[in-house]
Amino acid sequence: MEADSESNEEVEDIREGFASISLSKETKQHIRAPWAKALIIKVFGKTVGYNYLYSKFLGLWKPSGRVDMVDLGRDFFLLRFSILEDLEMVLKKGPWFIREHFMSIRRWEANFKPSEALVSSAIVWVRLNKLPIEYYDATLLRQIGQVLRKILRVDMHMAMEAKGRYACLCIQVDMSRPLSTIVRIGQCSQPIVYEGVNKLCFSCG
Incomplete structure (x- = not known):
């Protein structure tokens, strides 16, 4: 991600019928900055509803600041924290479970696609x-x-x-x-x- 954000050019073979735009280093930094304090979370072995999961997160972590959640699809959720200390607490005090089901937690990463994501x-x-x-x-x-x-x-x-x-x-x-x-x-x-x-x-x- 760091190397990609430093690049001013994007080189890609474009097939006929496809359009393309290039993203400058400044544009990448601008569109990615709002997600610097975000995590991507997936609950293993269980599909959990948005409202239930959000209330569980607040109860488990008791964050000091605001937390916004986005359903990314395929049981992946994005959590954006307003306070960095809340994010670091979640990362360092795990592992976390919802009803005995393990939660995979990773930092947000650019170009994340739930359909292609591997939890390793x-x-x-x-x-x-x-x-x-x-x-x-x-x-x-x-x-x-x-x-x-x-x-x-x-x-x-x-x-x-x-x-x-x-x-x-x-x-x-x-x-x-x-x-x-x-x-x-x-x-x-x-x-x-x-x-x-x-x-x-x-x-x-």
Whole structure:
């Protein structure tokens, strides 16, 4: 998307009977700017009505600002946030479910067509239970997350409770690939717990 927005020219073979216009870099930036704080969402395994889904979103996320929703067709919905912090909260605090059905969430992208869209990634939380104390380092935890997948956020919990210490990593996983269950950190083998993905099939989505 970034490379496309920098281009001033669009080269395309036009067949007879087709018309074409070229979009300048400025035009692209102008028409795409209103959607910079938007997400594309799809609920798996269930067709959900517009009004029901919109009320569920407001109840789940309790946004501070305004949220507008557009039905894109084929069970895809676009949500545009007025406040960036609301959008980032949705991205980083998942995964989200509607009546046990997983919600795929992605940032809005230019030229998105529901009829051609493939959902191949999901945002999930990974828990590292009872991680040895010396590994509670923000830089090291980010390295662990990058080994697993694309990392979005790191949370460290040090409270000495019945559950013990743990660290949480928010990562974006590829739904077409098997998940790692153990990560090797030096000489330490650390089990990985994925929150919520027991409800999601990584063979068919």
